[in-house]
Amino acid sequence: VLVYYLGPRGQILSNTNPDTNTKNAPCLAAFQTLDAVGLELLDDATSAITAAFPYEVRHSTISHHVFVRTAPAPAKVSVERLAWPPSLIDEVRSRFPAPGTRLLRDPYDEIYISRPEMDFIDDFKVHYDGAMKFRFGPNLVPICTVRQLLYLSGPEAQLVALTSGKRSFDTVRGSAVVLDFNSEQHYANVTGILSEEDRTSTPPRIMIKAALHVVLPDTPPFVVRTYVGMHRLLFFLVKSLRCFLERSAGDAKSNGGNVGEISLVGMIFDNVMRQANKIHIAIPVILIGVPIVMALSVPFRHPLQFLPYILQIYAAIARNIPHSVVGVVLFASSAFLHIHLLRRAVVNQLCGKEFGWQLYLGALLYIVGARLYLTSFVVLGWKKTINGREIGELESYTLARRWPYDGSLGDLPMRTAASLLFLGLFVLDCNSKSSHRHRVVLLMHIVWTWITLYFELNSDMAHNITLAPIIEQDQYINIMNSDMAHN
Numbered sequence: 001v002l003v004y005y006l007g008p009r010g011q012i013l014s015n016t017n018p019d020t021n022t023k024n025a026p027c028l029a030a031f032q033t034l035d036a037v038g039l040e041l042l043d044d045a046t047s048a049i050t051a052a053f054p055y056e057v058r059h060s061t062i063s064h065h066v067f068v069r070t071a072p073a074p075a076k077v078s079v080e081r082l083a084w085p086p087s088l089i090d091e092v093r094s095r096f097p098a099p100g101t102r103l104l105r106d107p108y109d110e111i112y113i114s115r116p117e118m119d120f121i122d123d124f125k126v127h128y129d130g131a132m133k134f135r136f137g138p139n140l141v142p143i144c145t146v147r148q149l150l151y152l153s154g155p156e157a158q159l160v161a162l163t164s165g166k167r168s169f170d171t172v173r174g175s176a177v178v179l180d181f182n183s184e185q186h187y188a189n190v191t192g193i194l195s196e197e198d199r200t201s202t203p204p205r206i207m208i209k210a211a212l213h214v215v216l217p218d219t220p221p222f223v224v225r226t227y228v229g230m231h232r233l234l235f236f237l238v239k240s241l242r243c244f245l246e247r248s249a250g251d252a253k254s255n256g257g258n259v260g261e262i263s264l265v266g267m268i269f270d271n272v273m274r275q276a277n278k279i280h281i282a283i284p285v286i287l288i289g290v291p292i293v294m295a296l297s298v299p300f301r302h303p304l305q306f307l308p309y310i311l312q313i314y315a316a317i318a319r320n321i322p323h324s325v326v327g328v329v330l331f332a333s334s335a336f337l338h339i340h341l342l343r344r345a346v347v348n349q350l351c352g353k354e355f356g357w358q359l360y361l362g363a364l365l366y367i368v369g370a371r372l373y374l375t376s377f378v379v380l381g382w383k384k385t386i387n388g389r390e391i392g393e394l395e396s397y398t399l400a401r402r403w404p405y406d407g408s409l410g411d412l413p414m415r416t417a418a419s420l421l422f423l424g425l426f427v428l429d430c431n432s433k434s435s436h437r438h439r440v441v442l443l444m445h446i447v448w449t450w451i452t453l454y455f456e457l458n459s460d461m462a463h464n465i466t467l468a469p470i471i472e473q474d475q476y477i478n479i480m481n482s483d484m485a486h487n
Contacts, residue, residue, distance in 0.1 A: 026180030027136035027144035027214065028095045030161035032169040036150060036176040037082050045078040046153045049111055049206055056113045057204060064246050065239060068109040068208075069464045075111065082150055083109045083210035088176055092146060092212060098138075100217030104228070106145065107468040108235055110209040114154070115202075116190055124189065126162065127274045130182035131234055131284065132227075142216035143227045145181040147209060154205030157190040171205070181211055185278065236466045237288070238273075240458040245270065295451065298444040305441070308333040309448040316452070316459040317467065338421065341442075342366075345428040362428030369420030375403070376414040418449045 050057050052075040056064040068079050089103060134141035149159070151171045159177055161167045162185045169177050171188070179186060190205070213231075215224055276283035299306035308330050315326045345362075426442040455462060 025135065026163050026183040028092070028146060028178070028180060030164040030167055030169070030177060030179035030184055030186070031091070031095075032175055032177045033088055033091060034172070034175045036088055036174060037085055039174065041078075041081055042152055042174055045075075045082055045208075046206060048075040048078040049113075049152070051075075053111075053113065057206070060113075060204075061115065062246065063115050063204070064113040065242060066111040066113070067239075067461060067465055068111060069107060069468075070460050071111060079109070079111060079208055082152075082208050084148060084212065088148060088178065089212075092178060092214070096214055096216075098217055102215040104213040104215060104224075106211035106213060106228075106231070107465050108211060108232075108239075112205075112207045112209050114188075114205040114207065124187045125274075126185060126187040126278065128182060128185055128277055129179075130231070131238075131277050132182045132230060134182070136183075138216055141227070142219040143224060144183075144214050145211050145231060146178055146214060147181040147211045148176050148178050150176040150208040150210075152206040152208065154203050154207075155190060157188050157205065159186060159188050161186045171207075232466050236458070236462065240454070240461060242270070243461070244457065295444060295447050298441060298448075302441060305337060305445070306448060308337070309452050312452045313455045316456045317462040319459075319463055341425050344438075345425050348429060358427050358430045362424045362426075362430075364424070365420050365427060366424030369417045369424055372413055372420065373417035376417060412453070415449055415453060419446045422446045422449070 052072045053064070053066060056066075066075075068076055068083070071079070084105065093101070093103065129147060130145065132145075134144075136142075136144040149171075151173055153173060157171050159169045159171050161169070161177075161179055163183060164179070169175070171177065213224075213228060273284050273287070276287065299310065311321075311326065311329060315321045422442050422445040426439055429439050429442065
């Protein structure tokens, strides 16, 4: 209710009026450059993107984001020629005339295949791209992030930059709009595409999104790395959730399901978070950050129990630990952990006054979970249970179509089994004198079982993008060439 009705400074927001009041001063006013790149480069990039992502371009009904770093080689090479052409970098630099100002390329270059989507709160989908709305200046926060939106193909639309005085830009082919990533409230107006059939039949708008970090002179390296680290962490959280929504819709469509139904919950979450970010960054931080902090605080109190999860996440992201080492450590640590927890549960039951229904239910859940876990382990094979177990290898490995991999338990029976094991221990403890804190720890084991899945599903993004250097050599050379041309 608060997210829907409360606007900036406590005013009521209308869900049909995009001209809302804003109070965040952008570090530069939004501007547009026509003919930013040549038509030949545009044609090459559009053809490569269409060939690399035929479903997303021709058949999907929602928008799709693809990171350039993880795209197929032809699309990656074609798109990298378009992100931040020298003329556009010079134009950005002219807006920050202070000598010694640096421009650092961000690795989150995106291919954005855009379609009008359902929206439950805001008909115009007014939004900020980022959430770090700091006040930019020499005596304030000396870094800001600007983003390029380069349009390759698709229906023409109007981009309205509200924070920059409601400036309107016609997004024609080959044009680029540059705006403040965090503080520019804006929306795109595409007319004439309303029905589900229109969203499918009308070609999508294909564009390139790329960001630069503007760093004022004499900014300490620690401040730069802290800012960039915060930017990447928030961007990873937002984009990984969005990519999960897009993958779910694509899987449903390929299996004959209803994309609208499977995307409904994700769309509602996306709408609410975007509206909350328009009101105040504290709201999405609280809604998302508090549960994350609660989950992250448990390993500090019980490091030995939760160290295997940390190792699993590290192995999935860093990819510098041999798979055999990860597999042996995870299997051994899980075995010792369950021996310890099961012994504690049995002792607590024997010390209890009576055997209630919790004893039988807990024992049943634990036995079912143990059988499912061992069966999944055997069917999947030792080499297929390392570093994510069911994740990563399943797409390239055809499993025997027998239980539990016959589809009756979904795609992740091993993680389901781990959850049943800890749930069984939790129910057993409810029939004993065990402390409430220990029960919370057991529930946190279930949470961390699925947290590891979250990082494994997004391991490519985390490894190739989030852990990328702040500025890479080839990007640094391009910007230095632009600096020399400017000087």
